[in-house]
Amino acid sequence: MKIVFMGTPDFSVPVLERLIKEHDVICVYTRVPKEAGRGHELKKSPVHLVAEKYGIEVRTPKTLRNDTAQEEFRALKADVAVVAAYGLILPKPVIEAFKYGCLNVHASLLPRWRGAAPIQRAIEAGDEKSGVTIMQIVEALDAGAMYQKGEVAITPDMTGGDLHDKLSLMGADLMSDVLSRIDEIKPQPQNEALVTYASKLEKEEEKLDFTMPAMFLEYKIRAFNPFPATYFEYQGERFKVLKAKVVDAHAQSGVIIEGKTALQIACADKALEILQIQRQGKRMMQIDELLRGFEFQKNTQLA
RNA sequence: CGCGGGAUAGAGCAGUCCGGUAGCUCGUCAGGCUCAUAACCUGAAGGUCGUUGGUUCAAAUCCUUCUCCCGCAA
Numbered sequence: 001m002k003i004v005f006m007g008t009p010d011f012s013v014p015v016l017e018r019l020i021k022e023h024d025v026i027c028v029y030t031r032v033p034k035e036a037g038r039g040h041e042l043k044k045s046p047v048h049l050v051a052e053k054y055g056i057e058v059r060t061p062k063t064l065r066n067d068t069a070q071e072e073f074r075a076l077k078a079d080v081a082v083v084a085a086y087g088l089i090l091p092k093p094v095i096e097a098f099k100y101g102c103l104n105v106h107a108s109l110l111p112r113w114r115g116a117a118p119i120q121r122a123i124e125a126g127d128e129k130s131g132v133t134i135m136q137i138v139e140a141l142d143a144g145a146m147y148q149k150g151e152v153a154i155t156p157d158m159t160g161g162d163l164h165d166k167l168s169l170m171g172a173d174l175m176s177d178v179l180s181r182i183d184e185i186k187p188q189p190q191n192e193a194l195v196t197y198a199s200k201l202e203k204e205e206e207k208l209d210f211t212m213p214a215m216f217l218e219y220k221i222r223a224f225n226p227f228p229a230t231y232f233e234y235q236g237e238r239f240k241v242l243k244a245k246v247v248d249a250h251a252q253s254g255v256i257i258e259g260k261t262a263l264q265i266a267c268a269d270k271a272l273e274i275l276q277i278q279r280q281g282k283r284m285m286q287i288d289e290l291l292r293g294f295e296f297q298k299n300t301q302l303a
Numbered sequence: 304c305g306c307g308g309g310a311u312a313g314a315g316c317a318g319u320c321c322g323g324u325a326g327c328u329c330g331u332c333a334g335g336c337u338c339a340u341a342a343c344c345u346g347a348a349g350g351u352c353g354u355u356g357g358u359u360c361a362a363a364u365c366c367u368u369c370u371c372c373c374g375c376a377a
Contacts, residue, residue: 035377040305238374280374281308285315292329293316 001179002026002078004098008045011168012084015105016047018172019082020054023179027076031087032060064094073097080182082175083137095137100182102137105171107164109133109149111190113198114142119167120160121198123223126215129153130163132171134178136187145187147178159225159243201228208232210254210302214246214267229278232265232302242284243276254303259296263287 005016006029019025028051036043044052051058061069070093080100083090095102108118109131115121122130131151136144150170154163178185201224208217208230217230221244224230229240249257251266258264263274278284279294 035305037377038305038307038373038375040377240374278373282315282373284373288329289315292314293327295316295328 001080002076003179004029004073004076004078004081005047005051005084006030006081006086006088006090006102007047007084008087009085010046011107011164011171012047012086012105013050014168014172015082015084015175016050018176019179020056022176025054025056026078027057027059029059029061029073029086032062061088064088065091070094070097080179082179084171084175090137092139095139103147103175103178104135104137104142104144105175106133106135106142107167107171108198109151110135110142110146111192111195113196115198116200118198119164120201120223123154123158123160123163124219126219127154130167132167132174134171134174143190145189147182147185147187148174150174158222160223161226203228206230208241210265210267210272212268214270214272217267217272218244218246234296234300234302238280240278240284241274241276242278244272244274247271247273252301254301256296256298256300256302259298259300260291263291263296265302 001023003019003023003025004027005012005019005025007013007016008031016025016028028047030045030047030051033042033044033048035041048058048060059072061072064070064073070091073094074097078098080098081094081102082105083102084105090102106114106118107130108114108122109129110133112127113121113130119130129151131149133149134147135142136147138144150173152163152166152170205220206224206228208221210217210232221230221241225242229242231238231240233239247264247270249264249266249271250269251257251271253266253268255266256264257266257271263277264271265274274287276284277287277290279290
């Protein structure tokens with residue numbers, strides 16, 4: 001089976017590597033290298049680097065919405081395109097270019113969490129399970145028929161990063177399996193009544209709002225770990241919060257209940273005890289490490 | 304050349320602006336107290352202040368080279 005792979009971030013890499021080992025990847029599409037990081041250097045995507053390592057042709061069109069790009073795509077004469085977090089919308093001519101169309105790895109149990117940030121949204125919402133769905137790509141976003149699903153339990157200590165890694169590996173397994181017996185599987189349509197959307201993560205969401213219930217914030221902190229991470233501001237300095245737990249303490253929302261032996265901040269109902277933190281300019285560290293040389297003033301009201 | 308912060312004892316920090324014996328909390332080690340303790344008391348060890356060069360009577364501190372870490376923004 002000749003495959004065209006389309007993907008961009010770390011999530012896509014295990015899928016690509018698996019397909020390279022077990023199938024025939026003839027070309028890789030990924031987002032163009034862009035300015036990123038300090039100094040705005042041009043950075044190739046993780047998928048780009050892996051493809052180069054294996055000596056596979058890499059294409060980085062800015063869009064697929066024109067005849068030239070579509071013709072080049074069709075000219076590959078592959079059997080199927082496998083898409084994993086590519087980052088570009090696929091127009092109809094691309095979707096229908098090959099015999100088996102385009103198969104997608106989506107990091108949720110569809111139809112729940114269609115959209116951009118299914119991994120984080122699942123944890124943020126307090127879901128007890130998540131998973132991966134292998135599905136057909138259609139024009140409507142994440143709405144295609146489903147070939148196969150795999151479930152993962154979301155444990156109380158699982159972060160967005162943890163779940164991301166698990167789903168990524170599971171996606172590689174499932175996709176490889178589906179491709180091996182694609183003619184035997186009859187894809188199932190999604191139940192439109194159960195659809196929910198996972199909107200992309202916005203900057204404003206990263207700031208902790210202590211007028212929310214503590215449990216809600218704990219979910220969010222976990223979901224946003226390690227990226228993009230939540231934060232609060234204390235004396236003009238930004239502190240990223242990577243891990244916290246709900247404790248039974250009460251005070252006005254946003255007030256620091258304890259800041260020397262531990263860091264407890266009051267929320268709408270109970271309080272949040274911060275366990276892992278990253279001070280501006282410093283590494284991420286356990287809270288007790290920071291508190292050896294730094295003290296948060298008790299009773300300070302955080303904005 | 305996008306903007307900015309940082310590197311000081313095993314850990315976390317202060318000291319740097321305004322050069323003048325390197326400090327705090329914790330940990331470690333020794334001793335003491337205690338039925339006992341992650342408790343308490345006493346004492347000790349542990350740092351060429353990231354690297355290079357310079358200014359100076361004198362540099363953690365001022366200027367300079369390089370390396371590494373990080374926040375923002377994209």
